[in-house]
Amino acid sequence: MPAVQETVDQVRSLDVDQYKYGFFTEIESEKAPKGLTEDTVRFISAKKDEPEWMLEWRLEAFRRWQTMPEPNWARVSYPPIDYQELYYYSAPKRKEALSIDDIDPEILATYEKLGIPLRERDALLGIQSGGSKVAVDAVFDSVSVATTFKEELSKAGVIFMPISEAVREYPELVRQYLGSVVPVTDNYFATLNSAVFSDGSFVYVPKGVRCPMELSTYFRINERNTGQFERTLIIADEGAYVSYLEGCTAPQRDENQLHAAVVELVALADAEIKYSTVQNWYPGDKDGKGGIYNFVTKRGDCRGDRSKISWTQVETGSAITWKYPSCILRGDNSQGEFYSIAISNGYQQVDSGTKMIHLGKNTSSRIISKGIAAGHSDNTYRGLVTAHRKATGARNFTNCDSLLIGDKCGAHTVPYIESKNSSAQFEHEATTSKISEDQLFYCRQRGLDPEEATALIVNGFVKDVLQQLPMEFAVEAQKLIAVSLEGSVG
Amino acid sequence: MAMLNIDNLHAKIDGDHGKEILKGLSLTVNPGEVHAIMGPNGSGKSTLSYILAGKEDYEVTDGSVSLDGEDLLEMEIDERAAKGVFLAFQYPIEVPGVATMTFLRSALNAQRKKRGEAEISTPDFLRLVKDKAANLGINQDMLRRGVNVGFSGGEKKRAEILQMAILEPKLCILDETDSGLDIDALKVVSEGVNALRSPDRAMIVITHYQRLLNHIVPDFVHVMHKGRIVRSGGKELALELEANGYAEYQQDAA
Numbered sequence: 001m002p003a004v005q006e007t008v009d010q011v012r013s014l015d016v017d018q019y020k021y022g023f024f025t026e027i028e029s030e031k032a033p034k035g036l037t038e039d040t041v042r043f044i045s046a047k048k049d050e051p052e053w054m055l056e057w058r059l060e061a062f063r064r065w066q067t068m069p070e071p072n073w074a075r076v077s078y079p080p081i082d083y084q085e086l087y088y089y090s091a092p093k094r095k096e097a098l099s100i101d102d103i104d105p106e107i108l109a110t111y112e113k114l115g116i117p118l119r120e121r122d123a124l125l126g127i128q129s130g131g132s133k134v135a136v137d138a139v140f141d142s143v144s145v146a147t148t149f150k151e152e153l154s155k156a157g158v159i160f161m162p163i164s165e166a167v168r169e170y171p172e173l174v175r176q177y178l179g180s181v182v183p184v185t186d187n188y189f190a191t192l193n194s195a196v197f198s199d200g201s202f203v204y205v206p207k208g209v210r211c212p213m214e215l216s217t218y219f220r221i222n223e224r225n226t227g228q229f230e231r232t233l234i235i236a237d238e239g240a241y242v243s244y245l246e247g248c249t250a251p252q253r254d255e256n257q258l259h260a261a262v263v264e265l266v267a268l269a270d271a272e273i274k275y276s277t278v279q280n281w282y283p284g285d286k287d288g289k290g291g292i293y294n295f296v297t298k299r300g301d302c303r304g305d306r307s308k309i310s311w312t313q314v315e316t317g318s319a320i321t322w323k324y325p326s327c328i329l330r331g332d333n334s335q336g337e338f339y340s341i342a343i344s345n346g347y348q349q350v351d352s353g354t355k356m357i358h359l360g361k362n363t364s365s366r367i368i369s370k371g372i373a374a375g376h377s378d379n380t381y382r383g384l385v386t387a388h389r390k391a392t393g394a395r396n397f398t399n400c401d402s403l404l405i406g407d408k409c410g411a412h413t414v415p416y417i418e419s420k421n422s423s424a425q426f427e428h429e430a431t432t433s434k435i436s437e438d439q440l441f442y443c444r445q446r447g448l449d450p451e452e453a454t455a456l457i458v459n460g461f462v463k464d465v466l467q468q469l470p471m472e473f474a475v476e477a478q479k480l481i482a483v484s485l486e487g488s489v490g
Numbered sequence: 491m492a493m494l495n496i497d498n499l500h501a502k503i504d505g506d507h508g509k510e511i512l513k514g515l516s517l518t519v520n521p522g523e524v525h526a527i528m529g530p531n532g533s534g535k536s537t538l539s540y541i542l543a544g545k546e547d548y549e550v551t552d553g554s555v556s557l558d559g560e561d562l563l564e565m566e567i568d569e570r571a572a573k574g575v576f577l578a579f580q581y582p583i584e585v586p587g588v589a590t591m592t593f594l595r596s597a598l599n600a601q602r603k604k605r606g607e608a609e610i611s612t613p614d615f616l617r618l619v620k621d622k623a624a625n626l627g628i629n630q631d632m633l634r635r636g637v638n639v640g641f642s643g644g645e646k647k648r649a650e651i652l653q654m655a656i657l658e659p660k661l662c663i664l665d666e667t668d669s670g671l672d673i674d675a676l677k678v679v680s681e682g683v684n685a686l687r688s689p690d691r692a693m694i695v696i697t698h699y700q701r702l703l704n705h706i707v708p709d710f711v712h713v714m715h716k717g718r719i720v721r722s723g724g725k726e727l728a729l730e731l732e733a734n735g736y737a738e739y740q741q742d743a744a
Contacts, residue, residue, distance in 0.1 A: 437547075441545055441546070441583075442585070443597075444544075444571070445543050445567055446601075446653065447597045447601035447657070448568055448596060452596070456588055456592075456593070456596055459587070459588065460587030460636065463587035463588075
């Protein structure tokens with residue numbers, strides 16, 4: 001309840017068309033030369049002090065990428081991207097930070113502005129005021145700048161570190177799992193990522209361990225003309241549990257910036273991974289200029305029996321979103337979930353959804369998607385549910401609701417359903433509605449102004465999904481919803 | 491000074507060929523008074539309530555409405571609410587996913603802010619709701635459910651009166667609050683309304699039937715027909731209508 005109130009406050013306190021994370025941090029950075037060649041890949045690998053096998057892996061990806069066409073099936077349009085005009089590596093210029101005190105104060109200040117405490121004592125103070133403990137890995141442009149609570153996690157046996165460090169420190173683990181869910185050859189953007197990824201988070205939760213705190217990565221693109229290609233790999237060993245949160249922002253810029261991440265999740269027998277995203281990349285200005293191209297591949301593999309992977313996403317940012325967090329339900333009795341709120345306003349384009357691939361017996365999946373389109377935006381849900389012929393007893397329930405605000409936006413639902421096993425039961429429900437004039441009138445008659453009323457109605461519409469988010473994120477998400485709908489009424 | 495002054499109000503449904511619904515309606519309401527407006531279907535009673543609340547589907551073509559001397563027709567819907575205009579809907583609207591409690595609090599605070607008052611604290615708010623809800627037989631479960639979602643007819647009307655009790659408006663407009671109520675529910679709702687009668691609050695009670703007025707006893711009764719008030723009197727006028735029906739007015743007008 002107070003959260004809704006905060007939403008309402010937030011709407012009031014901000015001007016229309018104001019992206020509050022749009023600031024830029026003045027900081028010296030070290031970049032790879034512009035453009036993408038084998039040398040760029042070698043440069044990144046050398047910067048990361050990578051073993052030979054990692055470089056080979058990247059080079060193979062790069063060669064493959066050069067032969068691939070860019071996909072064009074999504075319901076989005078944008079001018080061709082000149083991949084030679086981008087920078088593929090940018091790092092704050094400073095020697096490797098050994099402790100939090102070695103981090104450039106400007107970067108610390110940036111994260112503070114974003115409300116992400118990197119100093120553990122700040123985070124600990126948060127506990128006293130009622131919040132729970134969250135370990136944070138902060139990625140600034142291409143490198144991870146800080147990971148908090150490392151020691152406390154390692155006591156539990158949990159590995160949480162930048163993937164660049166994991167490649168050096170736990171090469172066997174990384175080698176075993178990297179690319180095992182999203183193969184190097186998977187798709188154009190994933191292959192590009194495989195060639196040039198610079199950092200991201202690595203998580204390993206050992207057998208039977210319940211990760212003692214929420215893990216979180218905060219991504220920030222700062223540099224101009226820089227692509228961010230992070231790679232996240234999370235492994236929950238047998239019977240392990242981990243909840244992971246991801247947040248993203250970028251400065252306000254006139255040109256488009258590319259973000260092509262890959263996230264791989266592996267859940268072994270009886271393990272559970274809960275992955276939540278609050279994505280708020282810069283969406284472009286009110287005329288559709290600038291903004292992030294968010295072309296992301298996220299996939300989870302329920303590799304063991306009775307394992308469970310749950311994706312929850314709140315997507316409010318980016319000029320273009322192309323993203324389908326998916327689950328491969330390989331283990332018998334494994335479960336996949338996808339809860340999504342995708343909001344588009346202005347000239348944003350969203351093509352997002354999920355894939356639930358049922359391979360094992362008695363696998364079940366659940367999809368709840370809430371798309372909200374306002375302004376001139378286009379919002380597409382694209383989903384695939386399949387049952388392999390051996391997937392006896394597979395079950396899926398899908399519910400896709402779209403809400404339109406105004407009459408210049410579009411909502412589209414594109415579900416693909418394939419069953420090769422006669423015992424599979426798939427249900428699909430979909431609705432499209434507009435915020436009704438009657439609802440607005442009713443709320444306004446009680447004293448809410450048009451934006452407050454819209455925020456309240458929308459928060460009600462997405463409630464089922466908000467409930468899936470960890471508490472702190474739910475509050476943040478609610479605020480975000482209100483802010484991203486500013487200027488959509490009246 | 492009169493609280494509400496409606497003078498020669500003409501209004502039609504928005505659009506070029508909109509039908510004129512109000513045709514020169516005048517009404518003066520003073521603080522503390524309860525006015526009942528009765529009349530056959532289609533006489534314009536609900537339209538009047540919507541126009542007072544500011545619904546955008548109508549166009550006022552002539553006349554004026556003032557609230558405490560200010561031009562009501564110039565104000566936004568939510569501004570009118572903050573100034574104390576409350577409409578209890580004949581068909582309350584559902585707002586799925588928004589708990590009734592959340593809705594009440596958001597509305598109350600929105601109004602308070604517009605009036606430059608501080609927000610109500612959580613403990614004060616909870617106490618307020620608990621008190622008012624108990625009187626109307628509204629339980630905690632109902633307060634947690636989405637606004638009007640899955641409410642029975644009677645529950646919807648009680649919820650409207652609860653909102654009214656919490657928002658403490660200056661001018662309450664009750665649009666056919668008795669429709670869809672059984673006799674017990676009618677009693678509860680009427681008691682809720684009566685509890686809100688006060689020397690500085692006025693009410694306009696729109697109804698077809700006398701029976702509501704046995705419970706909410708009006709100071710004045712007006713008969714509305716074809717967009718105008720055609721007769722006014724005391725509470726006994728309602729009894730007369732109950733006995734004779736609206737036939738005489740319908741004939742007069744024909």
